Amino acid sequence: MTNTAPVDNRRADLVRVAARLFRERGFDGTTTRDIADAVGMRSGSPFYHFKSKQDILAAVMEEGLVAGLPAAEAIVAGDLPPRAKFQTLVRAHLEIVLGEGHDFIPVLLYDWRRLTPELRERVQVLRDRYDQLWQDVVNELSAAGLLRSDSAVARLLLMGAINYSVLWYKPGQGSNLDQIAEEAVAMFLGSEA
Amino acid sequence: MTNTAPVDNRRADLVRVAARLFRERGFDGTTTRDIADAVGMRSGSPFYHFKSKQDILAAVMEEGLVAGLPAAEAIVAGDLPPRAKFQTLVRAHLEIVLGEGHDFIPVLLYDWRRLTPELRERVQVLRDRYDQLWQDVVNELSAAGLLRSDSAVARLLLMGAINYSVLWYKPGQGSNLDQIAEEAVAMFLGSEA
DNA sequence: GACAACAAAGCAACTGCTTGCTTCGTGACG
DNA sequence: CGTCACGAAGCAAGCAGTTGCTTTGTTGTC
Numbered sequence: 001m002t003n004t005a006p007v008d009n010r011r012a013d014l015v016r017v018a019a020r021l022f023r024e025r026g027f028d029g030t031t032t033r034d035i036a037d038a039v040g041m042r043s044g045s046p047f048y049h050f051k052s053k054q055d056i057l058a059a060v061m062e063e064g065l066v067a068g069l070p071a072a073e074a075i076v077a078g079d080l081p082p083r084a085k086f087q088t089l090v091r092a093h094l095e096i097v098l099g100e101g102h103d104f105i106p107v108l109l110y111d112w113r114r115l116t117p118e119l120r121e122r123v124q125v126l127r128d129r130y131d132q133l134w135q136d137v138v139n140e141l142s143a144a145g146l147l148r149s150d151s152a153v154a155r156l157l158l159m160g161a162i163n164y165s166v167l168w169y170k171p172g173q174g175s176n177l178d179q180i181a182e183e184a185v186a187m188f189l190g191s192e193a
Numbered sequence: 194m195t196n197t198a199p200v201d202n203r204r205a206d207l208v209r210v211a212a213r214l215f216r217e218r219g220f221d222g223t224t225t226r227d228i229a230d231a232v233g234m235r236s237g238s239p240f241y242h243f244k245s246k247q248d249i250l251a252a253v254m255e256e257g258l259v260a261g262l263p264a265a266e267a268i269v270a271g272d273l274p275p276r277a278k279f280q281t282l283v284r285a286h287l288e289i290v291l292g293e294g295h296d297f298i299p300v301l302l303y304d305w306r307r308l309t310p311e312l313r314e315r316v317q318v319l320r321d322r323y324d325q326l327w328q329d330v331v332n333e334l335s336a337a338g339l340l341r342s343d344s345a346v347a348r349l350l351l352m353g354a355i356n357y358s359v360l361w362y363k364p365g366q367g368s369n370l371d372q373i374a375e376e377a378v379a380m381f382l383g384s385e386a
Numbered sequence: 387g388a389c390a391a392c393a394a395a396g397c398a399a400c401t402g403c404t405t406g407c408t409t410c411g412t413g414a415c416g
Numbered sequence: 417c418g419t420c421a422c423g424a425a426g427c428a429a430g431c432a433g434t435t436g437c438t439t440t441g442t443t444g445t446c
Contacts, residue, residue, distance in 0.1 A: 010425075010426090025306075026221070026306065028219070028221030028222070029221065029306075029307075031400080031401065031402085032401075032402060032403080033400095033401080033402095041425095041426070041427090042426070042427050042428070043401095043402095043403095043427095043428095044402095044403075044404075044405090044426085044427075044428080044429090044430095045425080045426050045427070047402085047403060047404080048424085048425060048426065049425090051403095052402080052403080053401095053402065053403090109360065110303070112360075113218075113219065113222075114222075147380075148379050148380060148383070149376055149379065149380065151368075151376065152367070153367070153368050153372070153373060153376050154376060154380060156357070156358070156361050157354040157355075157357075157358075157376070157377055157380060158354065158380075159357070160353050160354045160355070160356070160357025160358065160360075161350040161351065161353040161354035161357070162350075162353070163353070163357060164349070164350075164352070164353025164354070164356060164357050165349070165350075165353065167302065167305075167353075168349050174345070174346070175344075175346050179346070180346060180350075183342055183344065183346050183347060183350065184350055186341050186342065187340070187341060187342065187347060187350055187351075187381065188380065188381075190341070190383065203391080203392090224434080224435065224436085225435075225436060225437080226434095226435080226436095234392075234393085235392075235393050235394070235395095236393095236394095236435095236436095236437095237392090237393080237394080237395085237396095237436095237437070237438075237439090238391080238392055238393070240436085240437060240438080241390090241391065241392065242391090244437095245436080245437080246435095246436065246437090
C-alpha cells in the first residue's frame, strides 16, 4: 500500500497550476515565478521539469486534450440518434470549456500563438482529432436532414458559437450549462423533436 | 483650405500602426518600441501622445468601435425585411472583423483583459451599443418567427459563431466573406426565403 | 519667444533561464 | 549491517536581456 504514482506528482502539479494561471492571466501575464510560487517551488525549479516556459504551455494543452478526448470519442462512437448525439456532445464540450478546473481550452484559444511552430505542430495533431469528431457529427446531422450544410465552415461556425462562451459565461449568473446547451441545439437544428 | 485635420496625424498613425501590431502579435507581444519604430519615432516619443501603453490599446478599441458603429446602426435602423437585414448585418460585421486593415475587433476580443478596470469601463460603453444593435435584430428575427429565441444567450451564440472566425479565416483560402455570411445566415435561420 | 513635437539617454523593475551546489531516498555490495 | 555511489528533485544566486516609462534637451513654427 505504498505509492503507485506519486512519481511525477510535482510535474503534474506544475501543469495543473499553470493551466489555472494561464487561464486567469494569460500566458504573458503569468511569470514562471508565479507558477513556481503557486506550487511552493523556487523560481528556477520548474526548469528541472520543463525546458522552457512554452514547454509548460504545450503540456497544459496536450494533457488537457488527451484527458478530454476519450469522453468525446465515446459519445461520437455511440449509437444515439443524431440529434441526441449532438446535444450530448455540446453539453460535454461546454463542460470541458467552462467547467470548474477545466482551464485548457481557453488557454488553447487565447495563447495558441505563443507556441513555437514546433510545439504548435505537436499540439495540432490532437486538435485535428478533436475537430474530426465534430465534423463527423456535423456530417451525420446533415445526412439526417437536421443541418443545412456539412461543410467545414458549418462546423467552425458551430464550434465558434460554443467556444466563444469562454468570453461571456459567468458561473452561477445567467443561464447554466444545461440551458446553454439546449438553446444552442435548438438554434442550430430547429425545434422538431 | 489649410488643414482641418492633419493635426493629430501622428497620433492617428500611432493608433493605426498599434492596431495592426496588436492584432498580429497581441498586446503583450508588442513593445512600445515596436510601435515607435513602425511610425519612425524613438522609443520614448509615443508617450508624448499617450500616457501609457494601455492607453494606446484603449484608443485602438475605441476608435475602431466609433468608426464601425455608424454603418451597423444604419443597417439596423433601415427598413429591410428581417432576414435581409440580418444578412446585411452579418456581412458588414464580417468585413469589420476580417477585412483588410480592420484590426480592432480581434484586438478587442484577445486583449480585453489587458485594460485597466477604468479603461475597460470606458470602452464597454461602446461595446454595449454594439451589442444592443445585435439584440435588436435578434428580437426582430424572433418576432418574425425566423429565430427560436430572443434571449441574450441566442445573441451571444450567434455573435460567437461569427467572431470566432478571426481564429480560422485565412484570406484567399477557403470560403470568402460572402460565402461565409450566406452559410451563417442559412444555418441560423433555416432556408426559407 | 512660446509652445508643440519630438530626440537622446537612461533608469528601475522584471523576466526567462542557467549554473553550481545540496538534500534525500534507494539499491548495490562487501 | 553499514556505507557508499548515484540519480531525482530542488534550492540559492544571479546573469543578460527586455520593457514601460521618465527626464531633459533640441528644433521647427507661428
